[in-house]
Amino acid sequence: MPVHEESFAAGTPCWADVMVGDLENAREFYGRLFGWTFEDLPPEAGGYVMARKDGHAVAGAMAKNPDDPSQADTWTVYLAVDDVDAAAEQARSAGGVFFLEPMDVLQVGRIAVGADPTGAAYGLWQAREHTGSELVDEPGTLVWAESMSRDYPASKAFYADVFGYRLREIGDADFSYSVALLGDSPVAGIGAIPAQAPADVRSHWMAYFAVADCDAAAEQVRALGGTVRQEPSDTRYGRVAVVAGAQGETFAVLQRQ
Incomplete structure (x- = not known):
């Protein structure tokens, strides 16, 4: 553990x-x-x-x-x-x-x-007494976070300036995304909200929580009264779904490879 x-x-x-x-x-x-x-x-x-x-x-x-x-x-x-x-x-x-x-x-x-x-x-x-999450890389813990932006260049400039991130572009022609590095360690992501996203999707930070089974977690979200905003899909980093709790609060679940 x-x-x-x-x-x-x-x-x-x-x-x-x-x-x-x-x-x-x-x-x-x-x-x-x-x-x-x-x-x-x-x-x-x-x-x-x-x-x-x-x-x-x-x-x-x-x-x-x-x-x-x-x-x-x-x-x-x-x-x-x-x-x-x-x-x-x-x-x-x-x-x-x-x-x-x-x-x-x-x-x-x-x-x-x-x-x-x-x-x-x-x-x-x-x-001080509380350093943050006391458990990492386990199902049910914060495993990743990213800033998704309506102004990708402005977000990259802000976080590099304020937090000293070194940004490594990993996106492609259809999706702009950078991994934020502290030294050689990836700690967060900064991405552009896709043009096809609904107009009411504003710039935001997304919290990702680890799960053992992404598909099962998405179905459980539904069973508990939440919604699945983006169905489970495979990425180079694992299987991901974007979901919302029963009161509409959005987060993501990630099944690591």
Whole structure:
């Protein structure tokens, strides 16, 4: 079991959490889909819930504020940073904005949430007691994350500038996509939203969770009240499906080769 206890290198997707209108529904959905159990944190955590796999923290969940109609049912990917305040300032200088300014989260870390210049929302996480996902490369854990953009050149420039990514193009004439490298290690992807995608598909970050069987996971999503947005298909990295939870929050499942 690959347990990850140390801090993630700056720029690495290290955590993901979901915000939904019905938190109990989400607990049931993801508990059955991924085998997660859920830990209710102390009241000062504001209702945040920790999802665990085999006892290890792997994701978070929270309820939307019913008084804030701007909040959506969505997954948020967090990128590790050594200094949230410095990273946020650099992101602003590169054209980013922030909805949640840098702030401490109890004693576990420091956080900020914003969007890149194309509108894709993401979070920054400076680890203290909580380093991020404690389990990797196992079914039910965050295994990949990518920024899909309506302005591919702008996204590449932003993430290379702010996080120091070295970008390696792996796409083709029909699909623009780069792997983001820290040193020689691939940590994330940046891609162009295909022209044939519906107009309402905006720039976004996509969280991928590992599964043992992509087709079975997609069918289970349907059985649990979710939807399959893109049917399972083979890629050079494994079999992938894009799905949505019962409340419409989109994510992907990946069966590694």
